[in-house]
Amino acid sequence: MKTINAICLIDDDPITIFSVKKLIEVTRITENVISFNNGIEALKHYRNENNTIFPELILLDLNMPIIDGWEFIDNFSKLEISKTTYIYILTSSINPEDVNKVKEYNNKYPFSIKHLIKPVTKDKLSSLSFHLEPEEKK
Numbered sequence: 001m002k003t004i005n006a007i008c009l010i011d012d013d014p015i016t017i018f019s020v021k022k023l024i025e026v027t028r029i030t031e032n033v034i035s036f037n038n039g040i041e042a043l044k045h046y047r048n049e050n051n052t053i054f055p056e057l058i059l060l061d062l063n064m065p066i067i068d069g070w071e072f073i074d075n076f077s078k079l080e081i082s083k084t085t086y087i088y089i090l091t092s093s094i095n096p097e098d099v100n101k102v103k104e105y106n107n108k109y110p111f112s113i114k115h116l117i118k119p120v121t122k123d124k125l126s127s128l129s130f131h132l133e134p135e136e137k138k
Contacts, residue, residue, distance in 0.1 A: 006033070021033055021035065023122050024125065026122060030056075032053065042072065043079075047079065054079075058086070077110075077111075087114070088114050088115070091117065099115055116128075
């Protein structure tokens with residue numbers, strides 16, 4: 001299994017944060033996990049010029065207070081980031097509009113954006129690392 005340099009988890013639900021952190025620990029796909037309760041906290045962290053490590057993987061909740069996941073992505077795209085960052089939208093929604101918006105955002109930005117249905121399981125998390133290979137973006 002490929003080891004990921006760092007994972008950023010952004011979710012306003014403390015139970016989700018706790019459970020995903022435990023799954024990351026069990027799967028051992030990274031030793032570097034940072035979590036935020038909202039997108040503003042994450043953006044402040046990644047705007048800090050002393051922060052030298054950008055996450056290879058971001059697990060992002062869509063429905064959060066302050067700014068939602070879409071607004072986070074729009075603002076994150078303005079940072080000097082690696083094109084190898086993968087954002088997985090964590091959602092319980094199987095609404096075709098959300099799935100289409102993920103595809104739209106994936107085409108809009110140089111980093112990869114995918115859809116991941118909650119709940120996050122060990123198998124789902126383990127399978128993500130196999131998909132974290134550079135892919136050619138248009």
